[in-house]
Amino acid sequence: MSSQTFQQMVFQLKTYWSDRGCVIQEPYDLEVGAGTMAPETFLRVLGPKPYRVAYVQPSRRPADGRYGENPNRLYKHQQLQVILKPSPADVIDQYLGSLGAIGIDLRQHDIKLEEDNWEAPTLGAWGVGWQVMLDGLEITQFTYFQQCGGIDLELVPAEITYGLERLAAFLQVKDSIYDIEWAPGVLYRDVRLAEEQQFSKYNFELADVEMLWLLFNAHEKECQALLKRKDAILPAYEQALKCSNLFNLLDSRGAISVTERVGVIAHVRKLAVGAAQLWNAREAA
Amino acid sequence: MSLDFLLEIGSEEIPDWMIAPALNNLQDMFQTLLDQQGIGGMVKSVDATPRRLVLRAAGLKERQEDSEELMLGPPKLAGPGAATGFAKKMGVKPEDLGTQTTAKGEYFSFRKLTVGRDTKTILSESLRELILKIHFPKTMYWNGKGSERFIRPIRWIVALLGDAIVPFEIARVHSSNHTAGHRILGSKSIVVTIENFEEELLKNYVILSANARRDKITREVQGMQIHHDAGLLETLVYLTEYPTALRGEFDEQFLSLPQEILVTVMRHHQKYFSLRGEDGSLIPGFVAVMNTDGDPNGLVKQGNERVLRARFNDARFFYDVDQKKPLADRLDDLAKVTFQAKVGNYLEKTHRIVTLTGTNASAARAALLCKTDLTTDMVKEFTDLQGIIGGLYAKAQGEPEPVWRAIYDHYKPLSMEGEIPATEEGKLLSVADKWDTLVSCFNVGLIPSGSKDPFALRRAAQGVVRILVEGKLAFPLKTDNEQLREFMRDRIEYYFREVRSFKYDEVRACMAVSWADLLDLESRLQRVQAVRSTPDFEPLAASFKRIKNILTQANVTAGGALDEALLEDGPERELHQENQRHQGKAIEDRIALLRPKVDLFFDKVLVNAKDEAVRSNRLKLLHNLLTEFSTIADFSEIVTEKQN
Numbered sequence: 068m069s070s071q072t073f074q075q076m077v078f079q080l081k082t083y084w085s086d087r088g089c090v091i092q093e094p095y096d097l098e099v100g101a102g103t104m105a106p107e108t109f110l111r112v113l114g115p116k117p118y119r120v121a122y123v124q125p126s127r128r129p130a131d132g133r134y135g136e137n138p139n140r141l142y143k144h145q146q147l148q149v150i151l152k153p154s155p156a157d158v159i160d161q162y163l164g165s166l167g168a169i170g171i172d173l174r175q176h177d178i179k180l181e182e183d184n185w186e187a188p189t190l191g192a193w194g195v196g197w198q199v200m201l202d203g204l205e206i207t208q209f210t211y212f213q214q215c216g217g218i219d220l221e222l223v224p225a226e227i228t229y230g231l232e233r234l235a236a237f238l239q240v241k242d243s244i245y246d247i248e249w250a251p252g253v254l255y256r257d258v259r260l261a262e263e264q265q266f267s268k269y270n271f272e273l274a275d276v277e278m279l280w281l282l283f284n285a286h287e288k289e290c291q292a293l294l295k296r297k298d299a300i301l302p303a304y305e306q307a308l309k310c311s312n313l314f315n316l317l318d319s320r321g322a323i324s325v326t327e328r329v330g331v332i333a334h335v336r337k338l339a340v341g342a343a344q345l346w347n348a349r350e351a352a
Numbered sequence: 353m354s355l356d357f358l359l360e361i362g363s364e365e366i367p368d369w370m371i372a373p374a375l376n377n378l379q380d381m382f383q384t385l386l387d388q389q390g391i392g393g394m395v396k397s398v399d400a401t402p403r404r405l406v407l408r409a410a411g412l413k414e415r416q417e418d419s420e421e422l423m424l425g426p427p428k429l430a431g432p433g434a435a436t437g438f439a440k441k442m443g444v445k446p447e448d449l450g451t452q453t454t455a456k457g458e459y460f461s462f463r464k465l466t467v468g469r470d471t472k473t474i475l476s477e478s479l480r481e482l483i484l485k486i487h488f489p490k491t492m493y494w495n496g497k498g499s500e501r502f503i504r505p506i507r508w509i510v511a512l513l514g515d516a517i518v519p520f521e522i523a524r525v526h527s528s529n530h531t532a533g534h535r536i537l538g539s540k541s542i543v544v545t546i547e548n549f550e551e552e553l554l555k556n557y558v559i560l561s562a563n564a565r566r567d568k569i570t571r572e573v574q575g576m577q578i579h580h581d582a583g584l585l586e587t588l589v590y591l592t593e594y595p596t597a598l599r600g601e602f603d604e605q606f607l608s609l610p611q612e613i614l615v616t617v618m619r620h621h622q623k624y625f626s627l628r629g630e631d632g633s634l635i636p637g638f639v640a641v642m643n644t645d646g647d648p649n650g651l652v653k654q655g656n657e658r659v660l661r662a663r664f665n666d667a668r669f670f671y672d673v674d675q676k677k678p679l680a681d682r683l684d685d686l687a688k689v690t691f692q693a694k695v696g697n698y699l700e701k702t703h704r705i706v707t708l709t710g711t712n713a714s715a716a717r718a719a720l721l722c723k724t725d726l727t728t729d730m731v732k733e734f735t736d737l738q739g740i741i742g743g744l745y746a747k748a749q750g751e752p753e754p755v756w757r758a759i760y761d762h763y764k765p766l767s768m769e770g771e772i773p774a775t776e777e778g779k780l781l782s783v784a785d786k787w788d789t790l791v792s793c794f795n796v797g798l799i800p801s802g803s804k805d806p807f808a809l810r811r812a813a814q815g816v817v818r819i820l821v822e823g824k825l826a827f828p829l830k831t832d833n834e835q836l837r838e839f840m841r842d843r844i845e846y847y848f849r850e851v852r853s854f855k856y857d858e859v860r861a862c863m864a865v866s867w868a869d870l871l872d873l874e875s876r877l878q879r880v881q882a883v884r885s886t887p888d889f890e891p892l893a894a895s896f897k898r899i900k901n902i903l904t905q906a907n908v909t910a911g912g913a914l915d916e917a918l919l920e921d922g923p924e925r926e927l928h929q930e931n932q933r934h935q936g937k938a939i940e941d942r943i944a945l946l947r948p949k950v951d952l953f954f955d956k957v958l959v960n961a962k963d964e965a966v967r968s969n970r971l972k973l974l975h976n977l978l979t980e981f982s983t984i985a986d987f988s989e990i991v992t993e994k995q996n
Contacts, residue, residue, distance in 0.1 A: 137669050139662050154494060156507065156524075159364060163535070173536045177598075177642035177652045179591055180402075182367035184490070195492045195504070197365060202655025203622055203640060211492055211505075223494045240654075242661065321688055329693050 073235045073249040076169050077123060080147050080229065083168040084121035087161060089149065092122035097305060098312040101126045102148030102228055106304055109190065112152055112212050113343060114350025115221045121149040123231070127312065129319035132267035135260045138243035142266050143259075147229040154211060154225035162209065162227055166201070170238065177202050185210045189311060189332055191217035191340045194226065206234050216343020221351075276322040283313040287334060294341040300349065307338035355471070355514040357393065357409040358546045360531055361483055362508035365402045368590035370488055370503060375400055377487050378407055385478055390416050391471045399560050401593040403532070405486075406560060408546075412513065416468030424452060425460035435460050475518045479511060483522060495523050508532055512546050534558050534593050537645060557594040557645060565589045569641055572597035578625040578639050579615075587623060592643040600624075600657045604636045606664045609671060610744045616734050617663045624660070670729040678749050679742065682724040689726050692807065694796040698723045701788060708784035715777040715784075718758035721746055722781060725759075739763040765815050768851070772819050779823040786812040787829065794836040813843040820870045821847070828868070841867065848877060857991040858884065864986035876984040883940045884990075888947040893990040895950045896981065899974045900988040902959055911975040918969040923952040928973060931980075939984055950977075 071079070085091050095105035102108060102124035111118050124146050132142030151158060159180075163173060180197035185208065187193070196210035208228040212220055232255070235247045245256035290306035293299045314331055317323050323331060359382075366374070375398040386393045386409065393412035400406060425438035428451055439446040442462045452461035488503040500506075500523040511518040511527040520527050531549070533539045533556025544552045550560050559565045566589045576599055588595060606614060611634050618624040624638040640656050647653055686699040695701075702723050709715040725731045725742030734741070743760020747753075758781045761773035773779045789812050793799070800809050817840075819825055829840060844867055848859045854877050862876045883889050903909075919925045927949040934942045959974070961967040981987060 133669075137666065139666055153496065154505075156505075159535075160540075174644075175649055175651050176655065177640075177644050177647075178536065179643050180365040181591065182365075195490065202652045203624075203659040204655060211494055213492055219497055221497050223492075223496060237655065237658075240658070242658065242665075328690065 070239055070248075071170065072251060073231070073247050073255065076235055076238060077145075077147065077231065079169050080165060081121060081123075083165045084119075084149055087119070087151075089119040089121040089151075092120050094122060094124050097308050098127050099124065099308055100128055100311065100315060102146040103187065103192070103226065104190070104308060104311065105148070106301060108148060108150050108226065109192070109215060109339070110301075110304065110343065110346045111150065112215050112220060112224045112226075113218060113347040116350060117222065118152045118224075119150065121147065124148050127315070129266075129270035129315050132263065132270050132319070134267040135245070135256075135263035138245065141232065141244065141259075142263055142270065145231040147231055149227040149229075150224050151227075152224035153222040158225045159209075162199075162207070165227075169234070171201070180209070183208065189314075189335045189339060190215065191336060191343065196226075201237065204233060204237055206230060206237065216340045216347065218343060218347050270316060270319045274316050274320050276317065276320055279313050279317050279320070279322070283310055283317070283331075286310045286313065287338065290338045290341075294338070294345065297345060297349070300342055300345045303345070304339070304342035307335065307342055310338060311335050353414060354392065354410070355412045355414060356546045357407075357412055357475070357518075358510060358512045358549060359407045359479070360508075360510035360549075361405045361506060362510070362532055363403060363405070363502065363506050364504040366400075366405075366503050368402065368587050371400045371402070371405070371590045374486050374488060374503070375405060375407075378405060378483075381482050381485060382407055382409065385475075385482060386412065389471075389474050389478075391474060399562060400590070401558060401560060401562075401565075402591060403535075403593060404558075404560075412471055415470045416474070418468045419466045421464045421466065422452065423462045423464050424454070425449065425462065427456075428458040428460060438462070472513050472516060472518055475511070475513060476520050479518065479527075480520045480522050483509075499523060510544060510549075512544075515545065532556075534644075537594065559594055562589050565592060565595050569595050569597055573625065573639055576625075576639055577627045577629065577635060579628045581619065581625060584619060584623060584625060588641040591623070592641060594643060594645055596642045596645055596647075598640045598642050598647055598653055598656065599637060600640060600653050600660070601637045602657065602660050602664065606668070607634060607636060609664065609667055612737060612740050612744070613667050613671075613730070613734065614664065616737055617660070617667060620734075620736060621663060622656070622660060624656075666733065667730070670733055674728040674730055674745065675748065679721045679724040679745055680749075682727045683720065685727040686723055689723075692793065692796075692798065694798065695792045698726060701792070704788045704792070705781070705784045708788060709780055712777060712780055714752065714754040715758060715780045717751070718746075718755045718762070718777055718781050719784060721751070721755070722759045722762050722785065765818055767811075768814065772815075772823050776825075779819045779825045780827065783816050783819050783825060783827050786816050787827070790816070790836060790839075791831055791833070794831075794833050794839070799835055799839070809839075810843065813840060814847065816840075817844055817847045817870065818851075821874055824871060826869075826871070844870065844873070848874075852877075854881060855884075857989055858985070861985035861987060861989035864989055865982060865984065879940060880985045880990075883943060886940075886943065888944045890990070890992045892943055892947045892950060893987040894992045895947075895954060896978060897988040897990075897992070898954065899978050903971065903975055903978065906971055908971045908975055911972050911979055914972055914976070915965075915969050918966050919973070920957065920966070923949070923956045924970065924973070927953045927977075931977060939981060942981075 081091050092107050099105055105124055107120050107122060111120065125143055126146050127143045129142060131140055133140040166173060179200045181200055183198040184195045185193060192215045194210040194212040198205045199207040199209055206229065210226045212224050212226055214220065232244045232247065236244055239247055241247050245254065245260060247255040249255050249258050286306045286309040290303050293303035293306060314335055379395050379398045383395050391413050393409045396408045396410045398407050423442060426434035435446045435449055438460050439449055442464065444462065449460050449462050452459050484500055484502065491501040491503055493499045493501050494505040506522055506525050508530060509522065509525055509527040510529060510531050512529060517529055518527060529543055530541050531544050533542055538556030538558060542552050542556055553560050566585065569585065569588060614634060615626050618626045618638050624640050627635040627637045629635050638660065642652055686702055687697050689698040691698050691701045702720060705719040706716050709719045722742055725738060725745060728741060730741050731738050739762050740760055743756045746756035746759050754775060754777045757775050758777035761778035762781045762785055764770060764782060765772050773782050790809055793807055793809055798807060820827055831837060845859050845863060848854045849856050858877060858880050862873055862880055867873050919928055930946060930949045934945055959970055961970060
């Protein structure tokens with residue numbers, strides 16, 4: 068097996084999907100929990116227009132932070148998100164081809180597609196699909212989107228989400244994510260360890276709860292105002308994303324009580340669904 | 353000539369647990385189609401891998417039989433106009449009509465010949481709908497809104513009747529004689545015939561028969577000391593097209609982690625068989641089942657071992673982190689864990705369970721700690737291990753055995769057949785927890801209905817009943833909630849009837865007396881069951897039913913002291929005296945003694961005596977008799993031979 072660096076692997080995947088008609092986007096520049104939440108997925112899957120896109124999305128999950136001490140857990144991990152809308156009939160073969168492109172000879176490995184359906188209640192979104200297991204390691208989440216923002220999709224997109232750290236650790240035969248070679252001579256720890264340490268501290272201990280609530284309410288208000296118009300859907304959705312991230316932070320600070328939790332999730336959902344509906348109407352027009 | 357038929361629905365990977373039910377459904381629907389269309393034939397087999405559902409049938413006719421039907425038109429008297437109308441309706445000329453004489457006179461008639469249709473045409477028209485009707489728990493669409501739904505996208509269809517393709521289309525896929533082999537090892541397009549289908553698949557690394565795949569796995573793991581697990585085996589059979597077992601190892605140092613954790617990681621997260629030594633303890637190895645033909649360079653083994661090592665390292669990390677904050681210090685954190693949105697959090701639940709454990713100090717301590725493991729990293733990662741982790745941590749943190757064992761066991765029984773907690777404290781805690789769940793859910797209107805039972809309240813209630821009876825635990829099921837009382841009544845009845853195989857009328861008879869104390873109920877049931885087979889029992893029970901009817905009609909609800917003087921000599925007095933004589937004896941012993949007297953009484957004595965005082969006294973006699981005998985069961989609920 069080749070011992071390519073993390074970044075080489077990413078380049079190769081991007082090239083592979085670029086060759087298959089994908090727009091290669093850059094990461095969305097807001098804090099999100101998953102590549103799905105970036106508008107390139109969440110909004111683009113709506114409506115009747117075909118679209119293909121691939122991008123790396125750094126994904127923040129404050130509660131998953133482990134102060135850089137756990138070799139397999141990260142507060143922020145990198146996903147390669149691929150959307151093929153509509154999904155082509157040979158989508159799985161195309162996906163398997165991408166593994167070949169990064170040097171995995173599937174004849175030497177065991178690959179299984181195991182049922183794993185996806186649901187994001189805060190986004191009114193769900194789909195069915197699999198987790199792709201390579202020699203017992205989950206390397207990809209494969210989903211046929213069915214609904215987004217509570218809307219049945221016109222065209223069913225395939226969403227392929229690669230866990231890049233896992234894939235790289237697999238290719239480089241590393242037991243710790245931090246030992247992955249990111250660039251020649253530069254390890255993952257050199258690039259990201261400080262970030263994991265400091266943000267774990269911030270997310271669990273330092274974030275000012277009162278300020279987070281203030282921000283949450285301010286962004287929610289802004290979003291609601293923007294949702295009353297039809298010409299600022301993307302800005303409105305950004306505000307919803309900010310609320311979603313603030314919710315995650317509040318959650319990791321343990322600042323959301325039982326009774327509040329359900330309510331806050333419902334608020335975020337309302338914002339996201341509102342933006343999705345406006346976008347869907349615009350696309351259909 | 354009879355024809356064979358082959359259908360293969362090629363799909364993307366179908367969830368393993370849905371495959372067997374789908375095959376049954378397909379088989380039933382296809383056989384019904386053959387029967388209804390009169391095209392003969394029987395389904396010979398159904399089989400599947402994750403990527404294909406296959407049905408074979410044999411003995412189909414080439415076409416339906418022709419049939420002739422005599423159609424009667426208007427009476428001949430109605431004249432040529434009516435005949436023309438009838439002929440038009442039949443699609444023929446008036447001169448083609450015949451006449452038919454019936455009892456009512458002469459009628460225009462026509463012999464309508466229906467030419468039997470081609471089997472291929474019938475199948476071609478029916479298969480699309482039949483396939484899309486196969487039931488799956490959750491379906492999807494993939495070609496755009498409003499398009500066909502199936503469990504996963506259909507990618508090819510083989511449909512052969514003899515040598516011919518049965519043409520139809522589903523979701524832009526046209527049936528053909530092309531199948532596909534194993535995703536990695538096989539060819540993507542293989543021409544097949546009915547005869548060479550399985551053989552061609554095998555050449556392309558697809559073992560079509562689930563039995564053959566099961567046998568292959570079973571053969572390959574022989575001698576590997578695997579912990580047998582039929583459920584896991586089935587999962588693996590339906591997750592693979594070409595299964596091959598692979599033995600891997602892990603570092604012995606992980607054996608210091610609790611076995612429960614290691615097994616859960618292997619079984620539930622990795623779908624590995626764990627290995628056990630002679631003494632039942634874990635061996636540092638595992639068996640994975642690959643969906644390929646081998647691992648010549650050891651890469652699959654190396655990969656799986658690394659995944660397992662990472663998982664175990666995670667578990668070790670969780671274990672160490674969790675120990676930094678003992679369970680006792682986690683109590684307040686439970687305020688942030690929702691039990692149920694409408695009911696409240698786990699801290700509140702904890703306090704209620706503690707109260708329910710009463711005066712048992714160990715159980716109360718266990719109750720206080722039992723939910724705290726919900727705040728540990730280990731349980732967040734391995735939710736199936738809730739309770740077990742709490743028990744293991746409590747043990748590691750120095751709680752005495754009665755306490756940690758109670759915590760460890762308190763989710764038991766996990767199923768109808770699952771074992772109940774082993775210790776008194778464990779039983780008490782388990783029942784207290786479940787009973788609290790039932791009471792609090794019912795009180796906010798979360799009540800199971802039909803197939804809907806999102807909080808698994810039936811299972812909780814069944815657990816309570818089993819522990820109280822089989823664990824011989826005294827625990828009052830006190831509630832003011834009428835719906836909950838009714839619900840428990842049903843569960844108790846169900847338990848004794850379905851699980852313990854008491855007859856339904858015995859259960860009803862005994863529960864009619866009381867079901868407040870389940871141990872008492874059980875012992876009364878056993879007594880009734882024993883006495884039922886005695887010859888005098890059922891006739892006596894029939895008499896009791898009669899007594900009950902009489903009392904109901906006469907509106908008698910209370911007994912009272914008899915006036916012996918008012919008893920009529922003969923059967924009435926004898927019945928009373930006989931009954932008096934045996935006071936204090938067990939009901940079982942009195943039945944044979946009393947029965948002749950009761951029979952005689954009903955034979956000779958008119959209950960509705962003309963004299964008001966005599967009648968009233970007589971009814972009292974019957975009422976007292978019924979009451980005395982109803983201490984173990986309401987015998988009038990027993991369904992006797994005659995009634996059946």
